[in-house]
Structure formats: structure tokens, C-alpha cells
Amino acid sequence: MIxxxxxxxxxxxxxxxxGGMAWIADGKLAAAVSNGGGLGIVAAGNAPGEYxxxxxxxxxxxxxxPIGVNIMLxxxxxxxxxxxxxEEGAEVVTTGAGNPSKYMEAWKVANIKxxxxxxxxxxxxxxxxxxxxxxxxxxGESGGHVGELTTxxxxxxxxxxxxxxxxxxxxxxxxxxxxxxxxxGACGVQMGTRFLAAEECTIHxxxxxxxxxxxxxxxxxxxxxLGHPVRSLRTQFARRYSxxxxxxxxDEELEALATGALRLAVQEGDTENGCFLAGQxxxxxxxxxxxxDIIKEVIEEAEPLLSRASSWVK
Numbered sequence: 001m002i003x004x005x006x007x008x009x010x011x012x013x014x015x016x017x018x019g020g021m022a023w024i025a026d027g028k029l030a031a032a033v034s035n036g037g038g039l040g041i042v043a044a045g046n047a048p049g050e051y052x053x054x055x056x057x058x059x060x061x062x063x064x065x066p067i068g069v070n071i072m073l074x075x076x077x078x079x080x081x082x083x084x085x086x087e088e089g090a091e092v093v094t095t096g097a098g099n100p101s102k103y104m105e106a107w108k109v110a111n112i113k114x115x116x117x118x119x120x121x122x123x124x125x126x127x128x129x130x131x132x133x134x135x136x137x138x139x140g141e142s143g144g145h146v147g148e149l150t151t152x153x154x155x156x157x158x159x160x161x162x163x164x165x166x167x168x169x170x171x172x173x174x175x176x177x178x179x180x181x182x183x184x185g186a187c188g189v190q191m192g193t194r195f196l197a198a199e200e201c202t203i204h205x206x207x208x209x210x211x212x213x214x215x216x217x218x219x220x221x222x223x224x225x226l227g228h229p230v231r232s233l234r235t236q237f238a239r240r241y242s243x244x245x246x247x248x249x250x251d252e253e254l255e256a257l258a259t260g261a262l263r264l265a266v267q268e269g270d271t272e273n274g275c276f277l278a279g280q281x282x283x284x285x286x287x288x289x290x291x292x293d294i295i296k297e298v299i300e301e302a303e304p305l306l307s308r309a310s311s312w313v314k
Contacts, residue, residue, distance in 0.1 A: 002306070004182075017094075017191070018195050019142075019144075019195065021143075025043035026043075027054070029291065035065060036291050041092070042070070043072075060088075066092060069092070069094070071095050091112065093107055093112050095114070096145065117136040118137055119149065120147065121157050124161045134164050138154075138169040142193075154170075155168045169190035173284040179306050182306065183309070196278065198288070198294060200291050207266060207274075218233055220234050223258075224245075226251060232277045241254070261273060
């Protein structure tokens with residue numbers, strides 16, 4: 001059985017995190033992943049504090065295993081959510097889109113493990129100095145907000161830059177990706193897009209269908225002009241946004257165009273106005289499964305690959 005230091009640190013069976021996908025990763029999905037032996041994560045996104053509190057409580061009502069909360073530091077509700085994770089007893093906080101140093105001391109006093117998402121060596125070094133428990137190195141193959149470096153290039157550089165455990169994210173969907181991540185120096189993986197096809201994921205059926213039917217060139221990146229690029233499926237919305245981005249639309253017009261687009265995809269399956277976030281591995285997701293089966297399948301694929309690795313050394 002594959003175990004690593006992150007399993008011991010967090011009290012989880014397998015070193016598999018579920019990505020903190022805004023408006024997608026709710027309490028039901030997080031609990032299913034945690035019950036399957038991984039770390040389920042409730043996504044705060046731009047949601048108000050009471051929504052996050054409700055989802056944490058839903059997750060805790062469905063599992064007695066550790067639960068994480070992903071906090072987007074650009075959220076207008078971040079101060080509120082930062083307190084709620086302490087009040088509700090979240091075991092882990094992952095962070096993105098900013099520097100969590102303002103909140104880390106309070107979280108550490110509450111025995112919360114703080115695991116920031118990083119997309120650069122500089123940020124990894126800063127988070128290490130600030131006392132993070134581990135790091136998630138996320139490459140640009142991932143869905144949602146992306147950085148410049150690919151996972152293959154980023155993970156070993158992050159591992160070289162820190163003494164903390166590193167979780168690899170971006171472009172990982174199966175046991176091959178899991179095994180490769182360990183070879184790069186990571187001690188576990190985070191998957192987002194693969195869990196979009198979990199039975200317990202409550203996204204609109206049209207969203208799931210788009211993931212299951214995706215091909216290898218199904219995604220594109222928009223938002224670079226505004227400084228926060230986002231990877232999503234190639235839909236009418238994504239093409240329209242890209243055309244506006246490089247066609248003279250103002251920053252304000254672009255922000256207005258994107259507002260609410262993710263929720264339209266998640267809740268309504270709106271193929272014209274919805275933004276369907278997904279990573280480049282969407283084409284590798286070919287069926288809907290229980291979250292626990294996804295984790296089991298990834299681990300069972302990785303174990304023989306890792307066992308055979310020694311055969312390459314003569």
C-alpha cells in the first residue's frame with residue numbers, strides 16, 4: 001500500500017487530495033473523498049462565510065475523517081471564512097490566489113495544517129519561511145486559475161526549494177500520473193478534474209457529460225490580459241471571452257462578462273454562457289464513478305508501476 005509522510009501528518013489513508021474547486025467541491029463531495037481514504041476539501045471560493053460553514057458541517061455529518069477547506073484569498077469574504085474554519089474545526093486549510101500570512105498564526109494555534117497552493121519557487125520559499133505544513137505545487141495543466149510552469153517543470157523545482165512535503169497537482173488523472181509525481185519528488189497528488197466525474201459531485205449533468213466526452217484539445221486559457229489566466233473547456237463562452245479579450249474590450253467589460261459564468265455551468269449546465277473549468281486531462285476521464293473507486297483505481301494503477309521502477313536500473 002502506498003503511504004507517505006503526508007498520510008501520517010494528516011491522518012489519511014492515501015496521499016490523494018481532492019482539488020478545492022469553487023462552487024463544485026461541496027460538503028458531499030469532500031466527505032466522499034475522505035471516506036475513500038483521501039483528503040476531501042470544501043471550496044470556499046467567493047462564497048459567503050455561512051455557505052462555507054454549512055458545507056463543512058455537511059461534510060462532518062457524513063464522515064469522521066479529516067476534512068480540508070480551500071480558501072481563495074482574493075475572496076471578499078476571506079476574513080470571515082478564515083475565522084469559520086477555526087470555529088468549525090477544519091483539520092486542513094489549503095489556500096490560493098494570495099499570501100495567507102495574515103491568518104496563519106491563528107490557524108496554527110487551532111492546530112490546523114496550512115497547505116498553500118504555489119505556482120513558483122519564490123512563493124514556495126516564502127510559504128516555507130512562514131511555517132506552512134506542506135505545499136501543493138500546481139502546474140498550468142490544471143483547470144481553473146493557472147500559472148506559467150507545467151507540473152513536470154514545477155514540481156522538482158519546488159521540491160528542491162523546500163524541506164516541506166510537496167503535493168503535485170495539475171495534469172494528474174490516473175496511476176501513471178501519480179507514479180510520475182512521486183518520481184519528481186512529490187509525496188502525494190491533488191486531482192480536481194478527475195473528481196468532476198465522481199458520483200457524489202453535484203455539478204449539472206451537462207457539465208459531467210462534457211468532461212466524459214472531452215478530447216485531448218478540449219481546453220483553452222483565457223484571462224491572461226487581466227493577469228489571472230483560467231483554463232476551461234472550449235465552449236461558446238470561452239471563445240466569446242477570448243475574442244473580447246483581444247478585441248478591444250475594456251477590463252471592466254471582461255470582468256462583467258465572466259461574473260457568474262462558473263455558477264451558470266455548475267448549477268444550470270448553461271452551454272452558451274457558462275464557464276466549464278477543466279484541466280488538460282479531461283479527455284482521460286471516460287466514466288462517472290464513486291469517489292472512493294476513483295482513489296482506489298489510481299492507487300492500484302500506481303503500485304505496480306512503482307514496483308517495476310527498479311527494473312529499469314541495471
